[in-house]
Amino acid sequence: MSTSTKPVLVFLMLLGWSYCQPSLFLHDSPSDSSKKCRYMDLPLLDLELDQGSSYNPPQHELQNTSRLLQLLGERNFDFEYMRITRPKKKRLPVDLKLRGEIPEDIQSQNLRRMPDGTNTRVGPHSRKRFRRWLWARTHCPVRQSWKNLGKRFWPRWLKVGDCYQGQNSCSIPSGLTCLPSESTTKNVLFWACIEDRLDRKMLCRWIYVPYPIITECSCGGNCAK
């Protein structure tokens, strides 16, 4: 193994890269009904980078922004999600609006019959309103905020998401909570160091790390349906 690949591995192990196994993002195959519940372990726990300042990038490594941008690759720098300097507001307002089509599992609810089979006498207008209420009641918005990744990352601020818990539970009957259901990955730079034991020198360089960000939440995660 060459020294240049080592820091990458060390870092990925630190991050517990099993978090991001692609299988987490796949949909259920019909033959796979036993594995109905899959939770994504997002957001990532903060790294305990308690390694001392010798692991931080020296000042001159941070001065040339165009060089860092070149290292990251300009197309990887997503201004929607990334900032080099501290953004004005840490938390962004939660968007509670219901968008798109009413979810299939709510639309397909039969609201015309009581459990005992008698007619509910609920008209189409009321059924529609009740479906909207169910949707709002079980909706799980994403709350976005700017996260300071720390001195060893560039860019240093990343817009991350977490699942907004509006009420105690998002399900009826209650019991389920809002959990991550979809994510995207942004590449950032990380100053990775290994200590060369022989001549007690620190070998450091910028490496790419994929950073997963929650983009959608649902009631019970992928578990509810």
Ligand SMILES: *[C@@H]1O[C@H](CO)[C@@H](O)[C@H](O)[C@H]1NC(C)=O
């Ligand atoms: C910054 O980096 C770029 C690209 O590597 C280089 O061309 C430029 O000379 C550097 N500027 C300074 C002030 O070092």
